[in-house]
Amino acid sequence: MSRRSPRPANLDSELPPISYVWETPNRRPRRAEWDIPDPAAPGRLTPAMRAKLERIVRRAPEVMVKITGRTKDVAHLKSHLAYITRNGELDAETEQGATLAGRSGLKDLQQRWEDDAGLDDKRRRDGSISINIILSMPAGTDAVAVKDSARAFAIETFGDNHDYVFVQHLDGKHPHVHLTVRSLGHNGKRLNPRKADLQVWRERFAGELRLRGIAAEATPRRTRGRVRKADRGAVLAMRKRKITPDVDRLARQEVLSEVRGGKAAKHPWDEQTKSRQDAIRRRYLDNAAELQRSGEAADHALARQIRQFVDDMPAIETRRHALKNELAELANTRCRGAEQGVDAEGHDKTRGDERSR
Numbered sequence: 001m002s003r004r005s006p007r008p009a010n011l012d013s014e015l016p017p018i019s020y021v022w023e024t025p026n027r028r029p030r031r032a033e034w035d036i037p038d039p040a041a042p043g044r045l046t047p048a049m050r051a052k053l054e055r056i057v058r059r060a061p062e063v064m065v066k067i068t069g070r071t072k073d074v075a076h077l078k079s080h081l082a083y084i085t086r087n088g089e090l091d092a093e094t095e096q097g098a099t100l101a102g103r104s105g106l107k108d109l110q111q112r113w114e115d116d117a118g119l120d121d122k123r124r125r126d127g128s129i130s131i132n133i134i135l136s137m138p139a140g141t142d143a144v145a146v147k148d149s150a151r152a153f154a155i156e157t158f159g160d161n162h163d164y165v166f167v168q169h170l171d172g173k174h175p176h177v178h179l180t181v182r183s184l185g186h187n188g189k190r191l192n193p194r195k196a197d198l199q200v201w202r203e204r205f206a207g208e209l210r211l212r213g214i215a216a217e218a219t220p221r222r223t224r225g226r227v228r229k230a231d232r233g234a235v236l237a238m239r240k241r242k243i244t245p246d247v248d249r250l251a252r253q254e255v256l257s258e259v260r261g262g263k264a265a266k267h268p269w270d271e272q273t274k275s276r277q278d279a280i281r282r283r284y285l286d287n288a289a290e291l292q293r294s295g296e297a298a299d300h301a302l303a304r305q306i307r308q309f310v311d312d313m314p315a316i317e318t319r320r321h322a323l324k325n326e327l328a329e330l331a332n333t334r335c336r337g338a339e340q341g342v343d344a345e346g347h348d349k350t351r352g353d354e355r356s357r
Helices: 047-057 074-084 102-119 143-158 195-211 233-240 246-261 268-292 297-311 319-340 349-356
Strands: 064-071 092-094 130-136 164-169 176-182
Touching: 047 297, 064 074, 064 195, 074 102, 074 130, 074 164, 074 176, 092 102, 130 143, 143 164, 143 176, 143 195, 268 297
Parallel strands: none
Antiparallel strands: 064 130, 092 164, 130 176, 164 176
């Protein structure tokens, strides 16, 4: 017989109400300082909760922590390390704080990791040697603070169990750090991050930036009222080359069949998305109402900012909704063109008829 306590029916009953707004859903929500209610008044905003609300409604820059790939063999590892160090032109730093300068320093690291990979008899043929991560902030962020925060993040997250190396790049718009972590830990376990781990990493990196005076947040997109996932890089690249990705083609076919059939298919997740966003917006307004009841002018100002933040949230629009609106606009354009004697490409059909006579 299982001794595990029964799980609550929904996230609302497991976390304080405010956490529902900015916590990434996962099976075992991790309590952060802004999740912990005041024991004396569980419904009251604690200083940590209030501080997070301020950062969100004032749109503090969002950190990016992204796994860009995994190196599967020694050749791939060497190629990746050569890329992030620009073939040894950029200095790299290890978990021990040692600086690897030039190709000779890079070669020593490559050889050590190659030897370790050869001794790892438990690694599957397709198992990774390393996991490659980018930590980035928007353009204009102090680059020194980004590098110092990335170093502190790496020490806290991997320093006790994994070898790693990181390099900062400043040749793009966004100051960012490439962090390559050896998959096999000193305890014999392999690094296998999940969705919840990535959110923890984002929060940790944002916290390190704030310790260094940089306003930063790590909220999921639903916190900001966004419901659509960002498109994958491969999809964006295909669109840029004027190639229609399968995901776009299939989505359009589905929407077209619904429109032509005159009957919309039921998609439960659309209703779930709308219900979740409605709940999030109500929570924000509840927070604003609580602050408004305070006698402090600063609380009243924050309440106004929260209400404005909710008013400015984008419409709840899924990809299917966007496609339907796009097709409706195209149909309207063609109707207007037909009425004015202009085809979909903007050619005057009347003049064409005159030329044919």
